Amino acid sequence: MITKESPKMGMYENVQHQFNKAADIINLSPAVRKILSITNTEIVVHFPVKLDNGTVQVFTGYRVQHNNALGPYKGGLRYHPTVDIDAARALATWMTWKTSLAGLPYGGGKGGIQIDPNLYSDAELERITRRFTFALGDNIGPEHDIPAPDVNTTPQTMAWIADTFMSTRSTNERTKYSHVVTGKPVGAGGLEGRDRATGFGVVVGIQEWANHNNYELSGKKYILQGFGNVGYWASHFMRAKGAVLVGVQDASGSIYNSDGIDPESLFEFTERNNKCVAGYPGASPYPQADFFSLDCDILIPAAMGNQITAGNAHSIKALLVAEGANGPVDSDGSEILESRGIAVIPDIYCNSGGVIASYFEWLQNRNGELWSLEEVMEKLEKKMKKSYETMQSIANKYNTDLRTAAYIGALQRIEQAYIQRGIFP
Ligand SMILES: NC(=O)C1=CN([C@@H]2O[C@H](COP(=O)(O)OP(=O)(O)OC[C@H]3O[C@@H](n4cnc5c(N)ncnc54)[C@H](O)[C@@H]3O)[C@@H](O)[C@H]2O)C=CC1
Numbered sequence: 001m002i003t004k005e006s007p008k009m010g011m012y013e014n015v016q017h018q019f020n021k022a023a024d025i026i027n028l029s030p031a032v033r034k035i036l037s038i039t040n041t042e043i044v045v046h047f048p049v050k051l052d053n054g055t056v057q058v059f060t061g062y063r064v065q066h067n068n069a070l071g072p073y074k075g076g077l078r079y080h081p082t083v084d085i086d087a088a089r090a091l092a093t094w095m096t097w098k099t100s101l102a103g104l105p106y107g108g109g110k111g112g113i114q115i116d117p118n119l120y121s122d123a124e125l126e127r128i129t130r131r132f133t134f135a136l137g138d139n140i141g142p143e144h145d146i147p148a149p150d151v152n153t154t155p156q157t158m159a160w161i162a163d164t165f166m167s168t169r170s171t172n173e174r175t176k177y178s179h180v181v182t183g184k185p186v187g188a189g190g191l192e193g194r195d196r197a198t199g200f201g202v203v204v205g206i207q208e209w210a211n212h213n214n215y216e217l218s219g220k221k222y223i224l225q226g227f228g229n230v231g232y233w234a235s236h237f238m239r240a241k242g243a244v245l246v247g248v249q250d251a252s253g254s255i256y257n258s259d260g261i262d263p264e265s266l267f268e269f270t271e272r273n274n275k276c277v278a279g280y281p282g283a284s285p286y287p288q289a290d291f292f293s294l295d296c297d298i299l300i301p302a303a304m305g306n307q308i309t310a311g312n313a314h315s316i317k318a319l320l321v322a323e324g325a326n327g328p329v330d331s332d333g334s335e336i337l338e339s340r341g342i343a344v345i346p347d348i349y350c351n352s353g354g355v356i357a358s359y360f361e362w363l364q365n366r367n368g369e370l371w372s373l374e375e376v377m378e379k380l381e382k383k384m385k386k387s388y389e390t391m392q393s394i395a396n397k398y399n400t401d402l403r404t405a406a407y408i409g410a411l412q413r414i415e416q417a418y419i420q421r422g423i424f425p
C-alpha cells in the first residue's frame, strides 16, 4: 500500500533552505554557491511498456544529476507515485552533500519512476526497469552516473539494470560494466553487507551520538517509521544494543507494544504479509496520525520525506531523532525540534552507510575483487565513525546543530575542489 508524502513544503525548497543556512555561515564562495544552487542535468524520459494484458502503458522516469565536482554522480532510483522532478532534484542534491561529507569520490544524482509498483506483476516490473534503463542510455555509466536502490527498488531491480546496460555494450567489453549500478544481488556482482549497510550506519550514528552525550542505549525505547530495507536493518542492529522497539509505522498502518516488539519476528511476519506490519499479532494497532507522539526515547524515521512538520513536531516525545530516511523533517519541523531541544542526527550523515557500502561495491567490481562481510562491516563502521567526528568537530567549531555542521563539512569539501582546480577562485 502506498501513501503520499506531505505536500506542504516541496522537498527541493527544504534542501535549499538547509543549504543556504550553512552557506551563509561559512560565507561560501559566490561562484560555488551559484553552481550548487542548481542541478547540472535533469533527464525526463517517457517510455512505453507492454503490460501482461497486452495493452501498452507509457511511463515517466527521471534522473537528476546535481553536481559531479568530486566524482561521478551517485544515488538511488525510487519507484513511487510521488517521484517527480521536485523530489528527484531534492534527493539528488542531498546525495551531493552526503557523498561529500562521507569523503567519497562521488557527486550526487537521484531518480526513479512515477509508479505504484504494487499494481504491476514482477514480469511487468522487469520490462519497465529494462525499458527505463534503455531510455536512460548513456546518461548512466560506471564512470559517469551510478544508480542504486531506494524506496521500492531492490537488488533484483539493480540486476535488471546492470544486465540491460551491459547488453547494450560491445560484446568484448560487457563484463567491464557491472559497476554501472550498486546494490546488486551478491551473486551478480553485489557486495556482501550492502543489504544491511544503511540500517547499520544509522545505528553506528546513534551509538556515536550516545557516546558523545554520555547516553546509554540499552533499555531505551524507540519508535520506527518504515520497515523496509533501512527500517528493518536499523531495528536488527538496535536490538543488539539492547534498545527496545515499541512502535512501528509503515504504509499499511501503525502498531504499538510498550513491552517491546521483536524485530526478527516482525520481519518474518512482514515477509508473509506483503511486506506490511499491519495485523502483526505481537502488537496492537495504533492510530496512524498519532504515531509520532508515542512515548519513546528515540525516533527513527526510515520511510519518506516531509513526515515531521509543524503539524506534529510539537507532539514528539523522543529526545533524539535519527534520520534514516532522506528529508524526513521539513524546515518548519526542524525549527520546532531545535527550539524544543530535541537532537537530530541528520540524514546526510545518518543514512550514509548505504552509499559508503555502494562505494565499496563499485571498487570491488572495478578492481575485480571479492570482499568478505567482516571486511565490509569493519570498513563501514570506521568510515561512519570518522564522519561523525568530522561533523561533531564542525558543530563545536561553529557552534551549530549537527545538520548545519554536516552541510558545512560537505560544502567546504566541494568548494575546496573547485578552488584547487582553479576554475572558480
Ligand atoms: N535503501 C538504502 O540503502 C537507502 C535508503 N535511504 C532512504 O531511506 C528511506 C527508506 O528507504 P528503503 O528502506 O530503502 O525503502 P523500502 O522501499 O525498502 O521501504 C520503505 C518503507 O517505508 C514505508 N512507507 C512508505 N510510505 C510510507 C508512509 N507514507 N508512512 C509510513 N511508512 C511509509 C513502506 O511501507 C516501507 O516499510 C527512504 O527515504 C530512502 O531514500 C537512504 C539511504 C540509503
Ligand SMILES: O=C(O)CCC(=O)C(=O)O
Binding pocket: 074, 075, 076, 077, 098, 146, 147, 148, 149, 150, 182, 183, 326, 351, 352, 354, 355, 356, 358
Ligand atoms: O547507494 C547509493 O548509491 C545511494 C543510496 C541512496 O539513494 C541514498 O543514500 O539516498
